[in-house]
Amino acid sequence: MAEVTPWEVSGEVDYDKLVAEFGTRKMDGELGRRLVSLAGEDHVMLHRKFFFSHRDLDLVLKDYESKKGFFLYTGRGPSGPMHIGHLIPLIFTKWLQERFKVNLYIEITDDEKFVCKKEADWDHIQKAAADNMLDIAAVGFDPERTFIFKDSEYIKNVYPLMLKVAKKINLTTTRAVFGFNDQTNIGLNFYPAYQIIPTLFEKKRCLIPAAIDQDPYWRIQRDIAESLGFEKTAAIHSKFLPPLSGMAGKMSSSQADTAIWLTDGPKVVRNKVMKYAFSGGRATVEEHRKLGGNPDVDVAYQWLSILFEEDDAKLKKLHDDYKAGALLTGELKQVLVDRLNEFLAAHAKRREHAAHALRQMTHEGKLARKMWETNHVE
Amino acid sequence: MAEVTPWEVSGEVDYDKLVAEFGTRKMDGELGRRLVSLAGEDHVMLHRKFFFSHRDLDLVLKDYESKKGFFLYTGRGPSGPMHIGHLIPLIFTKWLQERFKVNLYIEITDDEKFVCKKEADWDHIQKAAADNMLDIAAVGFDPERTFIFKDSEYIKNVYPLMLKVAKKINLTTTRAVFGFNDQTNIGLNFYPAYQIIPTLFEKKRCLIPAAIDQDPYWRIQRDIAESLGFEKTAAIHSKFLPPLSGMAGKMSSSQADTAIWLTDGPKVVRNKVMKYAFSGGRATVEEHRKLGGNPDVDVAYQWLSILFEEDDAKLKKLHDDYKAGALLTGELKQVLVDRLNEFLAAHAKRREHAAHALRQMTHEGKLARKMWETNHVE
Structure with a gap:
């Protein structure tokens, strides 16, 4: 049985069941098309249904069309270094900000990370927060429209x-x-009050792109926001990036080898993928050539599908070749390794030059300056 | 049955029972004499046993003697204007600061006052806080050694x-x-964490002069302080100033007529005392002259005893004359009225000139400046 809470995701996740259990709505084709049409382009994570569920996204789009507008909010719990799974909602958030030209608030929840685990150390969390914020800035948000705090x-x-x-x-x-x-x-027990706060930063509808495990906070927000004079928040929920070890659970900081860290070098990435990535291939090359592999449980294929191979035709060819046995596990993994290393190299380069943008997003940019001058009372 | 919690004091309070129930210690004669001897003078509230209970006051005095030193901490919940009962622990705290030349921290708990009552209004509390802080500054603490926040x-x-x-x-x-x-x-539910914090402002023992209803916070503090690398706090507990209406409960802001407000003018004070102060006198003058009054239940006499008549001989004469029937209720009340009006006039005058001292205690004095530069992590 899968368990999904803001602190733990384990087991094989049945996403349809989560939608029913959490009371969210599945992204249907029509809503997805409306989003793409207003955005002016498609995004691979929509296209491949990695963002699969929502609350009131239809109302967000209506507010956008009526020029009332909306704003974005997401966050990061700085428990340690970031892996590739942490960047996924941020990449999609950046796309939303770019396409809709809206304000974005990014909460770094050092308090939550400290109180949620007995052994958590304050200084360690502060170092992780500083490090994470640079990674986040490297994603490339609009420095005048983003506030990271x-x-x-x-x-x-x-x-x-x-x-x-x-x-x-x-x-x-x-x-x-x-x-x-x-x-x-x-x-x-007090912390949920803080995670709700950024949804109240503007008197517009807030849209939260985040993995579905964070949804319980938004349920409380939606129960109380209107009585405080604010809008119920909207959300767009992603699935979890599966760990290298297989399709169950989510990539986790506590199992270092099953995650690809943003600082992993090309050789480490290659070794990890080759050694740990759960494969849908057969036990021997002969068997694989004869019977073919199973891309549905193959982590390398799944990662390519979620983010790293945007081209539908190329992805389909990988899928079909793998299934037919023409593409071997090692070859499929090598495709992922190359994409991952390109991605990480580009990220590392952006990160090197992100300090200035980070200063803007935390203090000196237009939105940041306004936020430091604001005392939120109502 | 009396109920005593940080939020409510009702009924006839049995102070001996509270000492047993809360697990504090009664101030015995020897400890009182040691405090007076180190202070270099006596104080009416010690003398009359208004401060009647403590935790580790003996250790505080030992730390003082060994030059390790200690510090003081008290507070105020800014729910509205202050009455005379609110000043009592502050007056005693001022005396302690003067005699022992120690730092004092005064916490203004606007957060607690807001969350503890459903109908509490933030703006109202902020106005009350500003007003209360001026009254507190008017008590005359050392502006270089006091931090009001x-x-x-x-x-x-x-x-x-x-x-x-x-x-x-x-x-x-x-x-x-x-x-x-x-x-x-x-x-x-989170608030107790804040009320404990000032006991950790220095790596010395903290002494808290406050009414005994606040003791539950110090019990928690004493359970956890050492595991965080700090000292268990000490406390010296006062009784409650009885309301005009009689010896049960404490003077309460929710029963305006039974309290003397710091802004009450001479006529209002006279009217309130004459009309509402519970009297130990007899029904008629004739009966009173013949049978005498009961000072033990007479609120005017009790107030004189706690604070307003420091001279033992004069107090004894009031007591004996009242008991003998030589002093009438109206005459006894008039003695209190005169003392109260002197006290309030002096307070009002000090308050008029307290703005500068308040700025020092909140921001510009030696201790305040140091505190704003300090980030308390451990």
């Missing part, structure tokens, strides 16, 4: 509004929504 | 340390200590 640094500006939100949430709710119990510490 | 303003400097404290407190604890339940909002 660390919870512990921005707390003074939001604390009164957090208290207003906190007053609307009781222990029955955090018990029901997050499974908190009497052993839960009061810091973790 | 509002929770919502100082939050950024303490948030990491608050999270460390919060991580040590779970829902079982807040349920047991404060009686929180599933309907308690997550803001109120």
